[in-house]
Amino acid sequence: MKELNKHSKRLTQDESQPASQAMLYAAGLTDEDMSKAQVGIASTGYDGNPCNMHLNGLKDEVKIECNIAGLVGLGFNTIGVSDGISMGTSGMNYSLASRDIIADSIETVMQAQSYDALVSVVGCDKNMPGAVIAMLRLNRPSIMMYGGSTASGNYKGKKLNIVSAFEALGQKVAGEIDEEEYKEIIKRAIPGAGACGGMYTANTMASAIECMGFALPYNSSIPAQNPNKLSESERTARAIKNLLELDLKPQDIISKKSIENAITVVNALGGSTNAVLHFLAIAHAADIEFTLEDFQRVSDRTPLIGDLKPSGKYLMEDVHSIGGIPAIMKYLLENGYLHGECMTVTGKTLAENLADVEAIEFEEQDIVYQKENALKSSGNLQILYGNLATEGAVAKISGNEGLLFEGKAVVYDGEQAANTGISNGEVERGDVVVIRYVGPKGGPGMPEMLKPTSLIMGAGLGKSVALITDGRFSGGTHGFVVGHITPEAQSGGTIGLLKTGDKIRISAEDNTINVLLSDEELAERKAQWEQPPLKHKKGILYKYAKSVASASKGCVTDA
Numbered sequence: 001m002k003e004l005n006k007h008s009k010r011l012t013q014d015e016s017q018p019a020s021q022a023m024l025y026a027a028g029l030t031d032e033d034m035s036k037a038q039v040g041i042a043s044t045g046y047d048g049n050p051c052n053m054h055l056n057g058l059k060d061e062v063k064i065e066c067n068i069a070g071l072v073g074l075g076f077n078t079i080g081v082s083d084g085i086s087m088g089t090s091g092m093n094y095s096l097a098s099r100d101i102i103a104d105s106i107e108t109v110m111q112a113q114s115y116d117a118l119v120s121v122v123g124c125d126k127n128m129p130g131a132v133i134a135m136l137r138l139n140r141p142s143i144m145m146y147g148g149s150t151a152s153g154n155y156k157g158k159k160l161n162i163v164s165a166f167e168a169l170g171q172k173v174a175g176e177i178d179e180e181e182y183k184e185i186i187k188r189a190i191p192g193a194g195a196c197g198g199m200y201t202a203n204t205m206a207s208a209i210e211c212m213g214f215a216l217p218y219n220s221s222i223p224a225q226n227p228n229k230l231s232e233s234e235r236t237a238r239a240i241k242n243l244l245e246l247d248l249k250p251q252d253i254i255s256k257k258s259i260e261n262a263i264t265v266v267n268a269l270g271g272s273t274n275a276v277l278h279f280l281a282i283a284h285a286a287d288i289e290f291t292l293e294d295f296q297r298v299s300d301r302t303p304l305i306g307d308l309k310p311s312g313k314y315l316m317e318d319v320h321s322i323g324g325i326p327a328i329m330k331y332l333l334e335n336g337y338l339h340g341e342c343m344t345v346t347g348k349t350l351a352e353n354l355a356d357v358e359a360i361e362f363e364e365q366d367i368v369y370q371k372e373n374a375l376k377s378s379g380n381l382q383i384l385y386g387n388l389a390t391e392g393a394v395a396k397i398s399g400n401e402g403l404l405f406e407g408k409a410v411v412y413d414g415e416q417a418a419n420t421g422i423s424n425g426e427v428e429r430g431d432v433v434v435i436r437y438v439g440p441k442g443g444p445g446m447p448e449m450l451k452p453t454s455l456i457m458g459a460g461l462g463k464s465v466a467l468i469t470d471g472r473f474s475g476g477t478h479g480f481v482v483g484h485i486t487p488e489a490q491s492g493g494t495i496g497l498l499k500t501g502d503k504i505r506i507s508a509e510d511n512t513i514n515v516l517l518s519d520e521e522l523a524e525r526k527a528q529w530e531q532p533p534l535k536h537k538k539g540i541l542y543k544y545a546k547s548v549a550s551a552s553k554g555c556v557t558d559a
Contacts, residue, residue, distance in 0.1 A: 040115035051080075136282065387519075
């Protein structure tokens with residue numbers, strides 16, 4: 001099978017490399033194995049997170065199936081960060097940074113070992129873009145395998161998910177539930193292995209990457225504990241062998257059109273704002289020009305048809321029950337929203353993959369709607385500009401929040417101060433909560449603001465309070481929220497000049513975000529502003545703050 005490796009940089013079969021051969025013999029390879037293609041199987045599996053705790057088992061299955069297929073599967077691990085566990089703590093500062101560490105570490109192992117192909121077995125939010133960024137840098141035959149989402153929890157007949165736990169805290173603070181009910185909800189919210197079940201960041205990225213062509217059909221929607229998830233290992237091994245035979249590589253698959261396909265699915269299903277950061281970074285890795293304006297263009301032409309959490313009612317397990325992401329993609333393709341000619345990891349085009357997929361029965365379910373009955377005529381991701389965001393900001397507008405908000409700023413320098421203030425009743429109806437100095441450099445690491453938005457929701461203020469930040473939002477966030485404000489406060493952005501009491505106007509009608517102050521007043525405040533020192537003096541967060549690009553550039557660290 002040496003012909004599979006005609007473009008490989010691997011040296012292990014070279015007789016002038018006796019040390020490398022000796023090492024491989026010691027690792028258990030045979031003479032026959034030495035002529036086979038070597039597949040690196042990268043897992044983000046670890047014990048402490050339900051999103052990831054089953055991934056090493058899947059990695060082992062992929063390895064077995066690769067060996068059966070006549071390849072040599074060689075597993076290795078990289079890191080993961082549980083957003084659910086780190087949320088609302090200083091640990092969240094490491095979440096976005098983990099994306100680039102994952103990309104760097106997969107690239108490092110694959111290049112150092114000169115493996116011929118890559119399968120990445122991934123789970124939580126930053127795992128997936130990290131893996132795809134590495135694939136694009138390496139440009140060797142590659143497939144991403146998502147571990148699937150968890151089943152829903154249940155309490156008193158009501159479906160639960162990870163956001164239920166955060167919102168229960170807000171309900172407890174507001175006196176709507178007692179301590180016992182609060183504990184029962186958090187105990188039952190997540191029943192086992194798998195990523196968060198709504199159209200939060202994990203499922204957003206898995207669905208979008210499948211549509212972009214880097215994962216096998218149905219990969220994103222098969223639940224973690226469904227028996228078909230194990231059978232995916234065999235499909236994956238056969239597919240990676242086919243990619244080697246075809247010499248079909250990530251740079252042959254990705255294009256501006258395939259990224260547009262991905263963003264179409266994000267908007268159609270009400271996906272996470274984190275997709276903006278991640279696909280900007282993916283485009284950067286592929287040397288494809290894809291900007292905030294492209295996100296807006298795709299959103300403008302894409303109807304919101306999925307009634308999925310956090311803004312809607314349903315979970316990914318419900319999507320699986322109506323045919324999964326391929327059924328939704330088939331509908332979008334037939335109605336002119338996707339580019340069917342784009343190549344995928346099956347070795348076939350997107351249109352060819354979807355040809356035999358059964359159509360959605362719209363009359364029998366209300367999870368996904370036809371475009372004529374769309375929940376919103378355009379996508380939920382909106383790019384805003386104004387004197388508060390001269391380089392752009394990202395809003396998630398499902399249509400439930402309204403399209404215009406004007407209110408008094410209540411300013412907090414950091415998430416912890418905001419959580420305390422909201423819990424103490426400092427925020428009233430009509431206010432705009434401002435959380436700043438939590439951007440890529442100022443955070444550092446651009447932490448997610450799920451806890452403050454959940455406190456707002458739990459306190460019953462979700463439709464009467466807006467929140468803006470130079471940080472990020474969890475895919476589980478909903479409400480009138482605007483994040484990724486650039487320039488960030490740490491870099492001298494206008495958000496760093498705000499004072500409590502300033503009037504802020506946010507419009508999703510003309511996509512603007514402004515503080516109602518004169519240019520002269522802002523210039524005077526800017527003259528008095530002093531940049532605070534970085535919060536870390538050494539270590540990964542210091543290196544991250546020194547190297548990270550702005551949110552409008554995808555927070556890449558190699559620009």
